Amino acid sequence: MRPRLTTERRARHARRAAARPQERRRERGCYPPRVRVLVVAPLYHTDRGGLGRQAVLLTEHLASLGVRATVVTRTLSGLPAREPPPGVELHRIRAGRPRVHNYEAKSARNLVTSLRFSGGLVRALLALRRTYDLVHFHGASLPLLVAQPWARLLGKPVLAKVAAVGQGVEAGDLAGRYGPLGDLLARRLRAVDVYVATTGEIEAALAAEGHRWIERIPNFVDTERFRPPGPGRRARLRAELGFANRPVVLFSGRLTPRKEVDTLLRAFARVPARQGAAPLLVILGDGPLRARLEGLARARGLTNRVRFVGFRPRPWRWLAAADVFVLPSSVEGLPNALLEAMACGLPCVATALGGAREVLGERGLLVPVGDEAALVASLSELTADPARREALGRAAAERIARDFSLRAVAPRYLDLYRRLLARSSSTP
Structure with missing residues (x-):
């Protein structure tokens, strides 16, 4: 009496049977x-x-x-x-x-x-x-x-x-x-x-x-997950994440020296409030410099304007709810964080390194490495101008969907x- 096949074994036999015709056709040279x-x-x-x-x-x-x-x-x-x-x-x-x-x-x-x-x-x-x-x-x-x-x-x-x-x-x-x-x-x-x-x-x-x-x-970029949100989804995410009615600038990455988050914090302290609403900086990520950077934020009086949220397993939710993305690194190739932000339709401020220059071009704002004044000017411009944000974000998302999916x-x-x-x- 033949033993009965379990459901798992039946599925395995079915996969093998389905693969045999293709393998035979490969052997005959029909498939590569x-x-x-x-x-x-x-x-x-x-x-x-x-x-x-x-x-x-x-x-x-x-x-x-x-x-x-x-x-x-x-x-x-x-x-x-x-x-x-x-x-x-x-x-x-x-x-x-x-x-x-x-x-x-x-x-x-x-x-x-x-x-x-x-x-x-x-x-x-x-x-x-x-x-x-x-x-x-x-x-x-x-x-x-x-x-x-x-x-x-x-x-x-x-x-x-x-x-x-x-x-x-x-x-x-x-x-x-x-x-x-x-x-x-x-x-x-x-x-x-x-x-x-x-x-x-x-x-x-x-x-x-x-x-x-x-x-x-x-x-x-996995454009099925990282994509521009619809108005309803964006509003729900902003409410869930507690962003309220203030411009949100997002950084995403490991907290290591080459990411230059200390430069970002010093610059953000000088970005002015607009119509009574002070911009919020969200630091998405973790790393060996977190404690030191949190101390710098307190020393700069940014306790109520900066949130260190650590590593989060679904970063696309935070990108979809933010208004501006910033990447002030001193060393990068073609940063995944930048590509993902662009895919979500965010206007981006990034240091003028090789990969960022190539992918952003005129679809975002480029600043010199370590230039606090340029960061202040770029972040101030985008947090104050919703129309500019929308235009840059739309162009960025189109670029990713076309060439980087x-x-x-x-x-x-x-x-x-x-x-x-x-x-x-x-x-x-």
Whole structure:
């Protein structure tokens, strides 16, 4: 007597049966062969930082297009559980300090964590070698340096995405730093098959270090969640969040030195009230500088004009309820926070760095890095002029919907995967 199938087993058999005709057609050459990629993303989660969110959303969307993805990431704790969809398999590495989600600061402890992850990554490359055909690194720092020679030994081509320069830890930003060591590391990283640069500034930096194959693919936005709100939804959100009838300026990001939130606080103290309503500054995010920044806000007399709300899992609600977005960073690539604010139809004030210049242009206001007076002038202008806010916000949302949606960007990666594999197979 044959055993009865459980509901789960029936579903699994049905999926396999549905896939067999497509697999047979692939074997006969009717479909292109299925792409199998090993994704390396030390931070792989939608709730902690733009780099991790980009890695998750891109991988899952590519899986929906038929890519088979194996993700190698760090074991993290203190984050909401997230189950991968069909076509995505997670392989977690214990690298220590699981509650530390971001380790962008240069320190001995972060170096040790990165080295431990890199060692585990090499073991994963070897153990999983029959399950993937190419390797996609989200980031081009120490794990890439350590693991790329092993991928080459296994005959697996390597793609690395570079999301920022200016911190001295990634390809495109090593030559000329750390004495002869920086030049040596830059030469080592020339062995990577192809780099993805998210901005023209990053592309130029990679080219200056001698990297030959560089593709320009921008960051993207999940425009199903980050989108302009209707009037009714916006009014409800403002009431829920306690914004009342005052202009709301929103900052979103980690509270680290390069975000320059201290500069923002000093500038905001000088933004005047309009018609008796003092603007409100909302700081959405958390980080090592939070206590110091809260102290600075108190010292500047901003207790009733600044709200530190910490990390929130649904940032699109706060963006949809705000009036102006501000990003005063001193180092950025193509900031996810800026793209998401634009997608929600917010007028934006940002420092005139490479990615912001490219995406904002005349659709927002650009200020020099560290220029408090320029921040005061831009924020004062937008908090006082609803018509100007509406015009800039509408142009920003149109720009994102046209050129930076996930649906528009993800197929460019699939095309690059196929070109990389084709080139690799034709190279002796």
